[in-house]
Amino acid sequence: MSAAHEASKGLRLLVVGASSGIGHAVAASAATRGAKVAVAARRMDLLTKLADDIGGTAFELDVEDSAAITRVVDSAADVLGGLDAVVFTSTVVPMAHIEDTDVATWIHAFSVNTLGANGVVRAALPHLSENGVVLVASSNDVGRPRAGVAAYDASKAALEEILRSWRGEHPELCIVRVGIGPTQDTEILRGADRELLAQLFESWVAHGQLPAQMSALEDVADALVSLVDLAYRNPTVVPEVVQLAPRIRTRDA
Template identity: 80%
Template sequence: MSSQLADAAGLRLLVVGASSGIGHAVATAAAERGAKVAVAARRMELLTELATKIDGFAFELDVSDTPAAVASTVTAAAEALGGLDAVVFTSTVIPFSHIEDTDVSTWIHAFSVNTLGANHVVRAALPHLSENGVLLVASSNDVGRPRAGVAAYGASKAALDEILLAWRSEHPNLSIVRVGIGPTQDTEILRGADRDLLAQLFKSWVEHGQLPAQMSALNDVANTLVSLVTLSYANPTVVPESVQLAPRIRR
């Protein structure tokens, strides 16, 4: 293994939201780079397969559950790893709906997962985090630039950003890295979405210049997140508090 790939050697990492997409890719990339990895999400059949592949640990977790339930799972993962050097939170839901059609249950679910879920995981991880430990939370690079059809997602991510700022304000000793992630290939964000509605939304996004010509490659995003964790862990006097990832458009 090259030194570049071994830069996470020995790192004890918990990836939340690892059953698919970015979280799954982060867990895989981190393991390939030498980390000891635990994964957590709702779909245990996918997690078990991943954990076997990376020689890690799998834990069932619904981040919209009670804070006590979240804390119990994070504690179990920390015990399996022998502590936590880093946590990467990638769980997210993106309900597609025009704002006037977005019902209360949709708003609540989006905030329960995207906002409160992340907050509960951060809080649960603190007792187990090593001295130079890193908490990386995935947000959206669209915060402040709302697009049609994803109001609940955008609002929940904006609220998440404020919560992470509050954590840093009240706990400046913590290394909390907020990463705004742009459009990325090979994720499951469209799973279960209404195709007729998506066609309308895509048209609106194109008209407003909100649909990039290209998307970022999933593995590139995952490796960038792992690199941010390893760099932050290795340089504990510096916190990259907010990082934006956007597709690099090659013409």
């Protein structure tokens, strides 16, 4: 194991939203580096396999259920013997033109992306170690909304304000908000209407919002784990807001 990967050895980490995509990859990367990992999400079939593969513990969790958040975070802290870090990656991206976005869709997006993250921070607070880190995955599109994902973009903008409030009221906390750009091999488009998606892709390309290349999932996950390590090992500094964007390479590079 390299010196860089030794940095996570023994780190007690809870990853929320780990059944697939970025959360799944973060849990796997952290375990490879020697962290003790607990994972939480709704899809227990996928989550249990992940936990078995990395030697971790799986907890079923719907982040729209505030009571369940407290129960699961308490249980994960008990199993791990405390929490050195929590990574929140749960997200929903409902796709609809803004005039077609109904109230239920707005509520669902805010319940998962905004209130879910807030609930996890609140539940983790009494369990975090002195140098504990909370990393919340967000979008690097905040402030630059795309067509067709208004509920998602608005929920992430609201999340940013909530995290500012946490920092203002709890300056002792290390809360890292990471805006993540387009990433390969996630399930962000799972269930999207194909015809609508084609229209949205056309709009995104026209407005320069779709890069020629996306970031690799494993690179994004490794970067997030490295940020956790950086913040945990350097407790007098907080990388409060970090943006991860695709690095575009030319064909002959």
